Amino acid sequence: MEKDSKKLPLFFLGDRLExxxxxxxNEDGLLAVGGDLSPERLLLAYKSGIFPWFNEDNLILWWSPNPRMVLFPNKIKISKSMRKVIRTEQFNLTQNTCFEKVLDNCAKVQRKGQDGTWITPKMKLAYLDLFEKGFAKSFEVWEGNNLVGGLYGIDLGHVFCGESMFSTVPNASKFAFIKLTQELEQEKYRLIDCQVHTKHLESLGAEQISREDFMNILQG
Structure with a gap:
């Protein structure tokens, strides 16, 4: 899926919340262009199986890919090396203690095939607003007193929409993802929405399902 796909859809959003x-x-998963990043629109998007993804110099692009990359919490894969890392207690995990710092670090990550970051200043403000309203969450990984990894996403109560993660030392983001998954399994969440395929997520147990199956779980 290309973030700046030239195959634009027919749907240009205006002020109406829809x-x-x-x-x-379209075949890349691009659904609509325009609209705004208000908390109301963002929550409607996530609850509808849609997410924003765009460069700073682009219009807001809204996506709903088929297939969808997801992780069922009970299918998390923990390698022998990661089990050893967890046992050594190298890292400590906290929740929602420095959401903005996690956002900032995720925005700095250099990602293959992307120019710049999709976590633009406007996007950052929008997620901070959702955090203040209790819908966005962060998981922070600490090595001593140093923030070395983490992730954030949108919590829909039965589905967690993972947005981005970062790591400044080996295994820190994996540690955050594994701990998140274990907690969500305990709380009976249906799945973690990982949005699009990456080999990294696949190695952790994520898989692709049809958009129809994803929507049935999301709205079930």
């Missing part, structure tokens, strides 16, 4: 049906997305 989205077209996800089945209208």
């Amino acid at each position: 989205f077209p049906p996800v089945e209208a997305a």
Whole structure:
């Protein structure tokens, strides 16, 4: 999926708080363009199986890919090396103690095939607003007193929409993801939405399911 796909959809959002049906997305998963980043629109998007992803110099792009990359919490894969890292207690995990710092670090990550960051200043403000309202969460990984990894996402109560993660030392983001998954399994969450395929996520147990199956779980 290309973030700046030239295959634009027919749907250009205005001020009305609405989205077209996800089945209208093009083959890249691009569904709509425009609108705003208000908390109301963002929550409607996530609850509808849609997420924003765009460069700072682009219009807001809204996506709903098919297939969808997800992780069922009970299918997390923990390698022998990661089990050893967990046992050594090298890292400590906290929740929601420095959401903005996690955002800032995620925005700095250099990602293959991307120019710049999609966590633009406007996007950052939007997620901070959702955090203040209790819908966005962060998981922070500490090595001593140093923040060395973490992730954040949107919590829908039965589905956690993972947005981004970072690591400044080996295994820190994996540690955050594994701990998140274990907690969500205990709380009976249905799945973690990972959005699009990466080999890293696949190595941790994530898999691709059809958009239809994803929507049935999301709205079930």
